[in-house]
Amino acid sequence: MDRSNAGLLLGLLLLQFNRCLALGGGDAAEGGGVFPVVVSTWPFREAVRAAWEVVAAGSTGGSAVDAIVAGCSACEVLRCDGTVGPGGSPDENGETTLDALIMNGTTMEIGAVASMRYVKDGIKAAKLVMEHTGHTLLVGEKATAFAISMGLAGPTNLSSPESIEKWSNWRQNHCQPNFWKNVVPAGNCGPYYPINVNPVHRTIGEIQGWLQSGNLLEPTDSHLKSVINRHNHDTISMAVIDKMGHVAVGTSTNGATFKIPGRVGDGPIPGSSAYGDDEVGACGATGDGDIMMRFLPCYQVVESMRRGMEPRDAAMDAISRISRKYPDFVGALFAVNNKGVHAGACHGWTFQYSVRNSSMEDVEVITVTP
Ligand SMILES: *[C@@H]1O[C@H](CO)[C@@H](O)[C@H](O)[C@H]1NC(C)=O
Numbered sequence: 001m002d003r004s005n006a007g008l009l010l011g012l013l014l015l016q017f018n019r020c021l022a023l024g025g026g027d028a029a030e031g032g033g034v035f036p037v038v039v040s041t042w043p044f045r046e047a048v049r050a051a052w053e054v055v056a057a058g059s060t061g062g063s064a065v066d067a068i069v070a071g072c073s074a075c076e077v078l079r080c081d082g083t084v085g086p087g088g089s090p091d092e093n094g095e096t097t098l099d100a101l102i103m104n105g106t107t108m109e110i111g112a113v114a115s116m117r118y119v120k121d122g123i124k125a126a127k128l129v130m131e132h133t134g135h136t137l138l139v140g141e142k143a144t145a146f147a148i149s150m151g152l153a154g155p156t157n158l159s160s161p162e163s164i165e166k167w168s169n170w171r172q173n174h175c176q177p178n179f180w181k182n183v184v185p186a187g188n189c190g191p192y193y194p195i196n197v198n199p200v201h202r203t204i205g206e207i208q209g210w211l212q213s214g215n216l217l218e219p220t221d222s223h224l225k226s227v228i229n230r231h232n233h234d235t236i237s238m239a240v241i242d243k244m245g246h247v248a249v250g251t252s253t254n255g256a257t258f259k260i261p262g263r264v265g266d267g268p269i270p271g272s273s274a275y276g277d278d279e280v281g282a283c284g285a286t287g288d289g290d291i292m293m294r295f296l297p298c299y300q301v302v303e304s305m306r307r308g309m310e311p312r313d314a315a316m317d318a319i320s321r322i323s324r325k326y327p328d329f330v331g332a333l334f335a336v337n338n339k340g341v342h343a344g345a346c347h348g349w350t351f352q353y354s355v356r357n358s359s360m361e362d363v364e365v366i367t368v369t370p
């Protein structure tokens with residue numbers, strides 16, 4: 001099919017899937033001084049200001065990596081939306097754990113931690129992995145031990161009175177909603193067994209008893225969807241291009257509320273929640289990470305821009321690849337190229353992202369509406 005037909009088809013798909021988009025930047029590029037630029041998911045103004053302070057300082061400015069740490073740390077301390085840093089998103093056991101990632105777009109080095117317990121500095125732990133190990137991702141209590149041995153504070157209780165209250169209310173509501181599917185719960189809050197459970201462990205009579213008592217728990221899409229909204233399922237995902245033109249990206253989140261313990265979302269997965277390359281630009285994503293990580297949307301955005309797409313088209317394309325398979329998914333991303341042009345695209349919710357570039361007096365929040 002030729003280009004115009006492909007464009008028309010894309011346009012129709014966009015309408016059909018109720019996509020939303022916004023776009024800005026770039027015009028000042030000819031005037032020089034395009035950089036630095038800081039872009040972040042959501043109206044996390046304080047995080048962008050903290051990153052800007054680092055990257056705009058002095059004549060050469062701080063590095064993009066240091067700006068990412070400053071920006072994401074600010075959100076961890078402020079507990080942005082209750083979904084970044086300690087004190088939010090309790091899992092089924094009431095515990096808060098952290099996921100974080102940082103990437104240096106000059107070297108493509110990455111450091112990440114997932115399901116990290118008892119340490120509140122997610123992004124700093126990720127940076128320690130990147131700078132002091134040959135690894136990319138550390139998980140669970142082993143990540144905790146590493147972070148503390150490298151000088152971060154801990155062990156710390158990551159729960160807050162709010163997260164514990166949320167969790168108790170959920171327990172009282174028979175642990176609904178939750179992320180299980182195709183299981184039979186032995187009680188209101190589990191344990192859960194697969195429907196086609198091994199008869200050695202479960203008698204047919206027992207299973208039939210559960211089924212007849214209406215205990216069969218089989219979440220539909222809408223059941224899961226009710227779990228996902230901005231205040232229990234988002235991420236700070238940030239991209240910085242420093243004055244030298246170097247790119248870095250980072251994410252920090254405490255994951256999905258009432259997740260099954262051990263669940264790792266898209267936050268620490270390179271190419272899913274964030275990706276960046278000095279040669280091209282960067283991308284940050286937020287939303288239903290369990291779905292989004294199947295598509296590596298930020299890797300897709302960066303690679304599409306590498307092959308010549310504008311940020312807006314690359315962002316829309318990455319979202320439509322997901323919505324074609326999951327029409328009900330909730331998610332969003334931003335793209336910024338190495339000329340400073342930025343754009344956002346989203347599906348299933350209204351998205352906002354924050355930008356500061358050298359022609360702005362302060363952070364600007366851009367709304368991407370359906
Ligand atoms: C900063 O972004 C705005 C749009 O949000 C754009 O109009 C402007 O050209 C950008 N400035 C630079 C230096 O890229």
Ligand SMILES: *[C@@H]1O[C@H](CO)[C@@H](O)[C@H](O)[C@H]1NC(C)=O
Nearest residue numbers: 063064065104106246247248
């Ligand atoms: C990436 O790492 C290189 C080598 O350590 C460093 O020179 C560079 O400043 C880093 N990039 C950023 C954006 O900080």
Ligand SMILES: *[C@@H]1O[C@H](CO)[C@@H](O)[C@H](O)[C@H]1NC(C)=O
Nearest residue numbers: 157158159160161162163164
């Ligand atoms: C952790 O903090 C929460 C909320 O303040 C509290 O309910 C819980 O008892 C604490 N856990 C421990 C082991 O101190």
